[in-house]
Amino acid sequence: MPELPEVQTISSQLDPLVRGQLITAVQVLDPRCAEQDLAELVGWQVSGAQRLGKQVGLELSRGADRRWLAAHLRMTGRMLWQPGSGPWQRPHLRALFELERGALLFVDVRRFGTLRFSSDRATLLPAGLDPMTRAFNARALGKLLGESRQELKVWLLRQDRLVGLGNIYACEILHLARLSPWRQAGSLSTPEVALLRRSTREVLERAVENCGTTFSDFQDANGNMGGYQRYLSVYGREGDVCKRCGEAVERVVQGGRSTFFCPVCQPGEHPVRQER
DNA sequence: CTCGGAGCCTGTCTGC
DNA sequence: TGCAGACAGGCTCCGA
Numbered sequence: 001m002p003e004l005p006e007v008q009t010i011s012s013q014l015d016p017l018v019r020g021q022l023i024t025a026v027q028v029l030d031p032r033c034a035e036q037d038l039a040e041l042v043g044w045q046v047s048g049a050q051r052l053g054k055q056v057g058l059e060l061s062r063g064a065d066r067r068w069l070a071a072h073l074r075m076t077g078r079m080l081w082q083p084g085s086g087p088w089q090r091p092h093l094r095a096l097f098e099l100e101r102g103a104l105l106f107v108d109v110r111r112f113g114t115l116r117f118s119s120d121r122a123t124l125l126p127a128g129l130d131p132m133t134r135a136f137n138a139r140a141l142g143k144l145l146g147e148s149r150q151e152l153k154v155w156l157l158r159q160d161r162l163v164g165l166g167n168i169y170a171c172e173i174l175h176l177a178r179l180s181p182w183r184q185a186g187s188l189s190t191p192e193v194a195l196l197r198r199s200t201r202e203v204l205e206r207a208v209e210n211c212g213t214t215f216s217d218f219q220d221a222n223g224n225m226g227g228y229q230r231y232l233s234v235y236g237r238e239g240d241v242c243k244r245c246g247e248a249v250e251r252v253v254q255g256g257r258s259t260f261f262c263p264v265c266q267p268g269e270h271p272v273r274q275e276r
Numbered sequence: 277c278t279c280g281g282a283g284c285c286t287g288t289c290t291g292c
Numbered sequence: 293t294g295c296a297g298a299c300a301g302g303c304t305c306c307g308a
Contacts, residue, residue: 001301054302074302075285092286110285112302150279159303167301216288216300256281257301283305290298 002073004164005207013221014049025098033094034115053126053163069117070124077113080105128163138194153181154255168235175234180268234260
């Protein structure tokens with residue numbers, strides 16, 4: 001499930017691979033993946049790849065004009081670079097961008113992923129604060145948390161507040177910060193906000209260093225797995241021992257999704273265990 | 277405004 | 293063994 005570190009990994013890998021190449025052809029195999037006519041991008045030059053929130057962004061240019069193409073991978077999307085010449089075929093291929101020295105393949109088993117482009121980069125960016133920027137400091141985080149009464153774990157997934165976190169890293173961050181997922185977001189003390197900020201950066205930075213987490217689906221731009229899964233402390237580890245205290249990791253459904261946590265390291269009130 | 281739930285989608289796993 | 297149903301979850305939409 002591509003979250004910020006996985007998208008960062010793909011974008012960083014793609015940047016030197018696609019930079020400077022013309023888009024020579026576009027094929028859309030699944031029309032549902034894009035509302036716009038992607039064929040309009042033929043003749044544009046790729047000037048770079050960068051992460052746009054949780055999306056893989058390609059900066060395009062044609063003369064003085066600029067456009068950005070954003071690929072949202074959602075659950076199972078992939079952006080794969082294939083050097084050489086076609087034909088390119090692979091299961092679940094939804095769209096294909098032929099460049100001068102290879103092709104970018106948008107592959108997505110579950111078809112949640114989307115492609116869109118705009119001449120205004122800002123319209124492609126989610127509203128939330130990017131936790132990898134300098135603007136993500138304790139004061140800014142505290143202000144965002146405000147007086148929200150939302151449960152902290154649910155709050156962390158809100159892309160209109162913070163951009164880039166998904167279920168895996170939200171669980172990991174809260175475990176590192178020793179904060180209960182059921183705390184009210186706006187109830188954190190100043191030291192706790194600082195701790196949450198520090199933990200968020202620490203988890204994300206280490207995940208980026210390790211090219212993301214491959215839990216079931218994720219592949220990077222070259223089709224390789226991530227390496228962060230060996231560092232996971234709680235996610236996907238229900239019943240296993242907490243690496244910090246030895247207690248059994250628990251899983252509870254929260255906001256319709258699994259929350260993994262250590263009841264000793266992250267003390268606090270929480271609902272009774274539910275089945276799902 | 278906030279909040280919770282349904283729906284989207286399909287491969288994989290579980291249980292009968 | 294075979295099949296039905298649960299499950300994974302990022303995001304949008306809708307209703308309370």
